[in-house]
Amino acid sequence: MVRIFLQTEGYRVLEATTGAVALDILAANTVDVVVLDVMMPGMDGIATCIRIREKWNVPILMLSAKSEDIDKIVGLSTGADDYMVKPFNPLELVARVKSQLRRYTQLNTGNVSDSAIEVDGLAIYPLTHEVTVDGNPVKLTPREFDILELLARNPGMVFSTEDLYTKLWNEPFLDSSNTVMVHIRKIREKIEPDPRNPTYIKTVWGVGYKIDNHSPR
Numbered sequence: 001m002v003r004i005f006l007q008t009e010g011y012r013v014l015e016a017t018t019g020a021v022a023l024d025i026l027a028a029n030t031v032d033v034v035v036l037d038v039m040m041p042g043m044d045g046i047a048t049c050i051r052i053r054e055k056w057n058v059p060i061l062m063l064s065a066k067s068e069d070i071d072k073i074v075g076l077s078t079g080a081d082d083y084m085v086k087p088f089n090p091l092e093l094v095a096r097v098k099s100q101l102r103r104y105t106q107l108n109t110g111n112v113s114d115s116a117i118e119v120d121g122l123a124i125y126p127l128t129h130e131v132t133v134d135g136n137p138v139k140l141t142p143r144e145f146d147i148l149e150l151l152a153r154n155p156g157m158v159f160s161t162e163d164l165y166t167k168l169w170n171e172p173f174l175d176s177s178n179t180v181m182v183h184i185r186k187i188r189e190k191i192e193p194d195p196r197n198p199t200y201i202k203t204v205w206g207v208g209y210k211i212d213n214h215s216p217r
Helices: 002-008 019-028 045-053 069-077 090-108 142-153 161-168 177-191
Strands: 034-037 060-064 082-085 117-119 122-125 130-133 136-138 201-204 208-211
Touching (some): 002 090, 019 034, 034 045, 045 060, 060 069, 060 090, 069 177, 082 090, 142 161, 142 177, 177 201
Parallel strands (some): 034 060, 060 082
Antiparallel strands (some): 117 122, 122 130, 130 136
């Protein structure tokens, strides 16, 4: 069903019945977005997502019949950029794939400034999708990169979880606070010397998140 709807929109679809086959396809082809089911034989979607993130920054949309918040948090924590619960409207799936592809295409066609965004030891390179902390490279997922770039491009401005979700996910907020919070936590784990006492991404309690021009180290 997913293949049929995506092909109808003109996309080339490569199908994999297992996680191992998916990794082989990624190694042999240029892939712009991955639609990944959690429940698969052998290597499940969570393990496959972890393996993908070891080598590729391709956007990952995860599908699951599990609707509990903890299941979404686990999926997003392993590196997925978005999460959809079955059953879903196929047109919504297509819309989310298009959203992921727009950001990925803009990034790889250079439709962004190549000037580094710097906050003390943190450097963000929009054109190459690279992040370094004190010169050391940091691997972020596409969604994590989008959040960090948005905050860093607007120093001092506070973004609520709703602001971040509607701007970057391009869909109604509904009850998506946990989705944003998981991504913020993962970013902090990767860029902060002490994630429990962040120096870059600050929490403004009851309001949202921000990055200051100068973050005390």
